[in-house]
Amino acid sequence: MKIARFTRLGFILAAAGSAVGLGNIWKFPYVTGEYGGGAFVLVYLITVIGIGFTVMIAEMMIGYVGRLDAVGSFEKLAPVHKNRWKLLGFMGFTGLMILTFYSVVIGWIFHYIVVTLTSLPSSVAEAEESFVSLMTRDIGTQLFYHTLAFLVIVAIVVRGVKSGIEKMNYILMPLLMLIILGMFFYAMSLDAFTQAWDFMFVPDWSKMNSEALVTAVGHAFFTLSLGMASILTYSASLPKEINLKRTSLIVVGLDTGIALIAGLMLFTFLFQYGAAPAKGPGLVFISLPAVFYEMGSIGISLALVFFIALAFAGLTSAVSLLEPMVQYGIDRYTFSRTKSTLLMGSFFYVVGILALLANSTEYGSYLTFGSKNLFDWMDFFTASILLPLGGLLMSIFVGYIMPRSQVRAALKNSMSDVFFTFWYMCLRYLVPPALIIVMINLLGIVPSEYIIPMFVIAYAVTAFFGYGNYLKEKKI
Ligand code: PHE
Numbered sequence: 001m002k003i004a005r006f007t008r009l010g011f012i013l014a015a016a017g018s019a020v021g022l023g024n025i026w027k028f029p030y031v032t033g034e035y036g037g038g039a040f041v042l043v044y045l046i047t048v049i050g051i052g053f054t055v056m057i058a059e060m061m062i063g064y065v066g067r068l069d070a071v072g073s074f075e076k077l078a079p080v081h082k083n084r085w086k087l088l089g090f091m092g093f094t095g096l097m098i099l100t101f102y103s104v105v106i107g108w109i110f111h112y113i114v115v116t117l118t119s120l121p122s123s124v125a126e127a128e129e130s131f132v133s134l135m136t137r138d139i140g141t142q143l144f145y146h147t148l149a150f151l152v153i154v155a156i157v158v159r160g161v162k163s164g165i166e167k168m169n170y171i172l173m174p175l176l177m178l179i180i181l182g183m184f185f186y187a188m189s190l191d192a193f194t195q196a197w198d199f200m201f202v203p204d205w206s207k208m209n210s211e212a213l214v215t216a217v218g219h220a221f222f223t224l225s226l227g228m229a230s231i232l233t234y235s236a237s238l239p240k241e242i243n244l245k246r247t248s249l250i251v252v253g254l255d256t257g258i259a260l261i262a263g264l265m266l267f268t269f270l271f272q273y274g275a276a277p278a279k280g281p282g283l284v285f286i287s288l289p290a291v292f293y294e295m296g297s298i299g300i301s302l303a304l305v306f307f308i309a310l311a312f313a314g315l316t317s318a319v320s321l322l323e324p325m326v327q328y329g330i331d332r333y334t335f336s337r338t339k340s341t342l343l344m345g346s347f348f349y350v351v352g353i354l355a356l357l358a359n360s361t362e363y364g365s366y367l368t369f370g371s372k373n374l375f376d377w378m379d380f381f382t383a384s385i386l387l388p389l390g391g392l393l394m395s396i397f398v399g400y401i402m403p404r405s406q407v408r409a410a411l412k413n414s415m416s417d418v419f420f421t422f423w424y425m426c427l428r429y430l431v432p433p434a435l436i437i438v439m440i441n442l443l444g445i446v447p448s449e450y451i452i453p454m455f456v457i458a459y460a461v462t463a464f465f466g467y468g469n470y471l472k473e474k475k476i
Contacts, residue, residue, distance in 0.1 A: 006237050010166040012250055014320070017169040018230050019255035020176070021317025022105055023223035025262045025310050026284050031215055032263055033277035036207030037199040040216055041263075043208070047220040048256055050459065051434055054426040055226050055391045056248040057411075058398040063235025064244060065410045069327040070229035073236065077402055088397060091390040092324030094228035094382050099321045099348035101378045103153065104356045106314040107145030108134065108285060109307055116303040120293040124275060127290040131282050135359045142356045150349045153318045157326055157341045161237050165319055172312040177258070179309040183302060184261045187268040196267035199277065200260070210441050210451035217438050218384040224255055227390030228382075230320040233327050244414040245423075284310070322348070351378075385442060392435040399428040418473050422466050430462035 006014060032040050066073025071089030078085035111134065121127035134141060156164045187193055221227045231251075266288065270277055273294045275287040292303035322344060329340030358367035358374035367374040398407060408420060415423065434455060441451045 004160060004162040004237060005239050006161065006166055006234070008239055008242060008247075010170065011234065011238055011242070012247060013169040013173045014165055014234055014316075015225075015231060015247070015251045016254040017173050017316030018225040018234065018320030019223060019251055019317070020173075020258050020313055021223075021225075022102060022310070022314045023219070023317070024255065024259040025180075025266075025313055026105065026281075028219065028223065028259045029263045029266045029277075030280055030283040031219060032200065033267075033283060034280065035212040035215065036204055037277075038201055038203035039205050039208040040212050041200050041260075042203050043213055043216040044220055045256070046459075047217050047434075048224065048252060050426065050462075051217070051391070051431050052220045052224045052226060053248060053252050054423060054431055055221075055395055056224060056231065056252055057244055057414075057423060058394055058427060059226060059229075059231045060235045060238075060244050060248055061398065061407070061410050062394070063232035064238050064242070066232075067236050069236070069331040070232050070324055071328055072331050073232065074397070077406075078397075079401065079403060079406075085397065085401065088390075088393055089229065089328070091227065091386070091393070092229040092233070092328055094386040094390060095230060095321035095324050096344060096348045097351075097378055097386070098228070098382045099153075099318060100352040100355045101375050102314065102318055102321065103149045103348060103352045104142065104146050104375070106149040106311065106318060107142055107147075107356075109311045109314060110145045110148055111141060112285060112289070113304065113307045113311065115289070116292075116300060116307055120289050120300065120303060122290070122293050124287060124290040127286045128282070131285045136361045136364075139357065139360055139362070143353065146352055146356060147349075149315075149318070150345060150352070152315060153322060154341055154345045156315070156319050157322050157345070158338050160337055161234075161323075165234075165323065168319070169316055172316055176309050176312045176316075179305045180258060180262055180265070183306065183309075184265045186302070187265040190268050190272045192271035193264070193268045195271045196264050199267055199271070200263055208452070210448035213452055213455060214384060214438050214441050217434070218388055221387035221391055222383045223259060224252060225317065225320060227387035227394065228321075229324040229390070233324040234320065236327070241413070244411060245419065246414070385439075388435050388438050392432060392439070395427050395431040395435075399424065399432070418470060421469050421473050425466045425469060426462060429465065430458060433458040 062073050062077060066076050068076060069089065070092045071086050074088045075082045075086035121130055156168050158164065159167075187196075225231055266284070267277060269291050270287055273291045275291055277283075288306070289303060292299035292306075295302065322341070325344040326337065326340045329335040329343060330337060335343070354367060355375040355378055357363040364373055369377060372380060404424070407424070411420060437451060437454050437458065440446050441448060
């Protein structure tokens, strides 16, 4: 079947729309706050450049050459054992798992748009009380907004790549960037900006430990939408002549830029009004509304545009979380788009209800397993395990299973020989060890104090051999 193709700009906006999401504006600031700022940001940045950018090119390439849904693309590109390698395509299922809590959070955001219009809480204590009460007691409100989020997501995906996904991103992404930039310039005019800057960019290594490292790596995957076939599926609809390296660079750059800008802006607001940065997932729902209230009348407008931007960011990512499995249903079972969307969507809708019930006082105990409840498990299991695992398998597939000549041919117009050599090195020797180290740490089989040195060694070895190779290529 012929797939409708994105335009070049349409693809960049859609891929950036996927990448820039709640991960950038909701999650990045609060994990940065929890892990103490600068050191965490630095590790995240190093991961984005060394691992994220490398895997982004690989993932885009698989979709671009495969031209099918993820399962079909892996099947097509695997030189041997096609039946086994195609199973990799089921990493798209991770998207449905992420959506279970993602949709609930988008629901909270919808609710906060309404709260802003009616009454902002006047103190952190009051804000905390109202957020906690929403999460733990107000099942009806959450259910209502989760349903609304589900309907909006489904309504866009049903329209397909061109008139649903591309069109939405054409409208929402420029608006989102405008709002965030506008708020950032306002933040720059406040005194606390330098404090926010120091918090984010001056590393405090005493706060660095293996847990922070794993979180930083997992977050890099989450925020770049890597390791679950979102980018791959979008790339199946890329226009024919496209430079994959440049396109990846733009998407990674936009995502990272927006995360840093959003982080600086939020911390400036928080510091300016004396709120604490380490508030966990409630950061933008607890500290921020109270800060907006303190600002007076401008605060209400800021709060409104902020939550609208957050909703935009969430929705453009949510559609990319659903699309891989929808495309799978269409390609594999010849489902109509509507049927496939409703079928796949109903999974995250139903499990999403369980995830939101897991936060409630009434049902929480039934939905708590070990140290976390279902909501937190979904977040932890997808971001810290499944996405890095997907990235690991994908880099092994492109780096070791596909013949080098085929990979080089696919990227012929996208990069020079020298860059290719370096990228291929990273893909083969840097990404797998680094991700395996992350997995080992999660399994807890190596004492955690060895994890960071192991990680640094992996980077150093690749840099050393990469530079050697570079010198060799240069002579040719
Ligand atoms: N990148 C999105 C965010 O930052 C989340 C996402 C993860 C989207 C994986 C698609 C795939 O919020």
